[in-house]
Amino acid sequence: MTTALGGAVEVAEGVVVESRAIARLTATAARSVDGVVSLEPTLLGFVADLGRQLRDVITGRDVADPVDGIQVSAEPAAVRLGVALSVGGRPAREVSVEVSRTVRDNVQHNLGVRVDEVRVTVVDVALIPPEARVPQQQVAAVAP
Amino acid sequence: MALNPPRRRFPSTGRLPCGRSVDALWDSVVSGAELDHHSASCPHCQTALDGLRALHSATRQLVDEEVSAPPSLLERVMRVVRTEARSGETVPLVSGPDPARISTKAVAAVVRFAVDTQPGAVLRARRCEVHAPVDAVDVLDVRVEVLVPEGYRLHEAALRQRIEAVVSAHVGMRLRELTLDVVEADTREGAT
Structure with missing residues (x-):
């Protein structure tokens, strides 16, 4: 069972996972999905991330990469995750379903944190004319 | 009961206990x-x-000390601005335990793109509205204003087919209702 500890989640006795670690793994998992163009930072997340980076500088901690577009809500027994992203090359619906599944599997299996919900918000779609898309049969035909 | 006034380390006049400023x-x-x-x-x-x-x-x-902003900061700020502008109104994309939503502005951009890139036509999409019907799931209602040149014979069925295909390919949803408001552009010299 997991319990929330002020932005962190206790996954076992004496084992605490910080929400930042959950956010970073969520970002990595989401980016690995084919069709995800980028994760998109919200204003609130951007300001919070700047504050975090400033804290890192002041406290002498290594400045971590920004975790754009990821929202982690630690709850008593689990976490709820939010992912804001841009997609392209595949239908947004397909990409969203795969992002949810990939994020959920990665966070639960790699961190042992129970995920109650993964909310995906598609904020932008990269536009490619249907004529510009090469059918898979043609790709196979021209492949050596 | 009378209390002594609180002692101050420095008088409010900005003077030290020795009297120096x-x-x-x-x-x-x-x-x-x-x-x-x-x-x-x-x-x-x-x-x-x-x-x-x-x-x-x-x-x-x-x-x-010379202070310079990280090179990626401007790019991130611009992405935040774009995200905030686009993430206002959303419609359901996936329902269930892991729900997903998509910005109506993103869908509208896809619809306008379908109109603007219609092969062999000189069409321009203008205002576009996207709604999720309350009585149906996994479909969208779209209304788009299409600007056509004066005297141009629009193949409406072909345009509808294209919009539906492009939305399906980019968004992955079907259109329940697609309303085309065709407006003829006045191409006379001096017309706006």
């Missing part, structure tokens, strides 16, 4: 002027001077 000491630190006999031997002045010298040194370092 903190402003005068600060001026001497900044200018580098030689201290007079009192300030050179007074413990209050010496303590204040130590603090003021440290402050002066720190502020000089901050002034001299």
Whole structure:
């Protein structure tokens, strides 16, 4: 069972996972999905991330990469995750379903944190004319 | 019961307990002027001077330090602006335990793109509205204004087919209702 500890989640006795670690793994998992163009930072997340980076500088901690577009809500027994992203090359619906599944599997299996919900918000779609898309049969035909 | 007034370390006048002005000491630190006999031997002045010298040194370092924004900062700020502009209104994309939503502005951009890139036609999409019907799931209602050249014969069925295909390929949803408001552009010279 997991319990929330002020932005962190206790996954076992004496084992605490910080929400930042959950956010970073969520970002990595989401980016690995084919069709995800980028994760998109919200204003609130951007300001919070700047504050975090400033804290890192002041406290002498290594400045971590920004975790754009990821929202982690630690709850008593689990976490709820939010992912804001841009997609392209595949239908947004397909990409969203795969992002949810990939994020959920990665966070639960790699961190042992129970995920109650993964909310995906598609904020932008990269536009490619249907004529510009090469059918898979043609790709196979021209492949050596 | 009468209470003594709270004691202040420094009087509100900016003077030290010995009567010297903190402003005068600060001026001497900044200018580098030689201290007079009192300030050179007074413990209050010496303590204040130590603090003021440290402050002066720190502020000089901050002034001299070149500050430059990380190169990626501007890009991130622009992405935040774009995200905020597009993430206002959303419609359901996936329902269930892991729900997904998509910005109506993103869908509208896809619809306008389908119109603007219709092969062999000179069409321009203008206002576009996207709604999720309350009585149906996994479908969208779309209304788009299409600007056609004067006298142009629009193949409406082909345009509808294209919009539906492009939305399906980019968004992955079907259109339940697609309303085309066709507006003929006035191409006469001087017309706006």
